[in-house]
Amino acid sequence: MAQEPEVPDAAIVARVIGGDRQAYGQLVQRYQRRLRSVLSFYCLSPDEVEEFVQDAFVQAYAHLSGYRPESPFFPWLKTIALNALRMEIRRRDTEGRHGRAYLQYLLAQRMDEDEKGEAAEARAEALRGCLSDLQPEHARLLEARYREGRPVEELARREQISLTAMKVRLFRLREALRDCIERHRVPAIGRAEGA
Structure with missing residues (x-):
């Protein structure tokens, strides 16, 4: 059709x-x-x-x-x-x-x-690509925390791990995303400001 x-x-x-x-x-x-x-x-x-x-x-x-x-x-x-x-x-x-x-x-x-916001669009595109490369459960975890604003405590209970372990997991996932975005030669937000 x-x-x-x-x-x-x-x-x-x-x-x-x-x-x-x-x-x-x-x-x-x-x-x-x-x-x-x-x-x-x-x-x-x-x-x-x-x-x-x-x-x-x-x-x-x-x-x-x-x-x-x-x-x-x-x-x-x-x-x-x-x-x-x-x-x-x-x-x-x-x-x-x-x-x-x-x-x-x-x-x-x-x-x-x-x-022009072109860099933001490039970062958004790189982020989408990097998120799709993650394991689905990791992508869902990031979505729950950063898009939906779910508390870390709630995520730890849901995953049946300690609060510290959840914080470490989220940190590692953020670092993996940042590294992936940098590999796409797109500056990650926060790097320029020293975050």
Whole structure:
């Protein structure tokens, strides 16, 4: 069965501007996963990633009249998302929050250095490849801890190992991922900042 050709982004935007609000859902479906991957390198929690993804699509929808149809949609959307994230990080920094806010400030600096977000996309691609090389149970463990935010204690109970053993296992898995990403010649997040 022949697959239908993908409708160009500019055609979808034209339909939305013309009054077909439902058509915008096609752009959301097309790009939400990719945008989530980019933002996951700059946000510290999955909830923040989701919040910025949703906000980016809302802002893009509100400003569709500013979209240039001769340009690809995703870079425009990504710029909206990264600018919103930059503003939020700077807002938090000016409020004087420490610790987590400082880390976000460092990430904002990295974003400024990587204006187009191409390095983030390359890191996301390398991370996906490295995760797929892991044993499935190790990938599930990392997913539970870092995507779902499960406590280390809960994971240790689930795996029936000591808390210390779980911490060591997570550390070794992070190191394995970092080494894999470095083999792909993509700088791992945190290395430049001395983490």
